[in-house]
Amino acid sequence: MFFKVVCVLSVAVAVASGYGHSSQYIHRHDGHHQPVYHGHGYHDYYTYPKYEFGYEVSDPHTGDHKSQHEHRDGDAVSGHYSLQQPDGSGRHVHYHADDHTGFHATVKHSTHHIVPHYHY
Known part of the structure; x- marks a missing residue:
């Protein structure tokens, strides 16, 4: 019974949200760890930082429209x-x-210029 309630609520939320969408991606470029020595026998490991990510949100119901991409x-x-x-x-x-x-x-x-439409 619990599963049926969750399914019905999921469908209701999907329908209520309208035609909005969101997406995201992350690309990590993992390299090899390189030791970094600090003296006195102490060291850390350092990996060359390289990544790319992005996301997009478009929700006409709430008016939330945004996107970002970074490299x-x-x-x-x-x-x-x-x-x-x-x-x-x-x-x-x-x-x-x-x-x-x-x-x-x-x-x-x-x-964005909004042109009003008048009905006579």
Whole structure:
């Protein structure tokens, strides 16, 4: 009986959520561990940092629309994210960071013009 209730509730939630969707992915690039010596016989293991991930959410019922993608290769990180703000405008941010130049971001805003339809 419990299983039937869970199934019915799952279907109800899926139907109530409308046609929204979300997705995500993560790609890890595992390398070989390299020892890092700190002197006095003490050492840690270090793995070269490399990954890529992203996600997207689009829910017309709640108005939640956002996405992000990021890539890291060693000390360099780059990516972008975008989201729809409550007023309907969009914010798009592209960023990059590394040991040589620091963190830099470019922010752009977009406006979605809403044209009212009048019925006479």
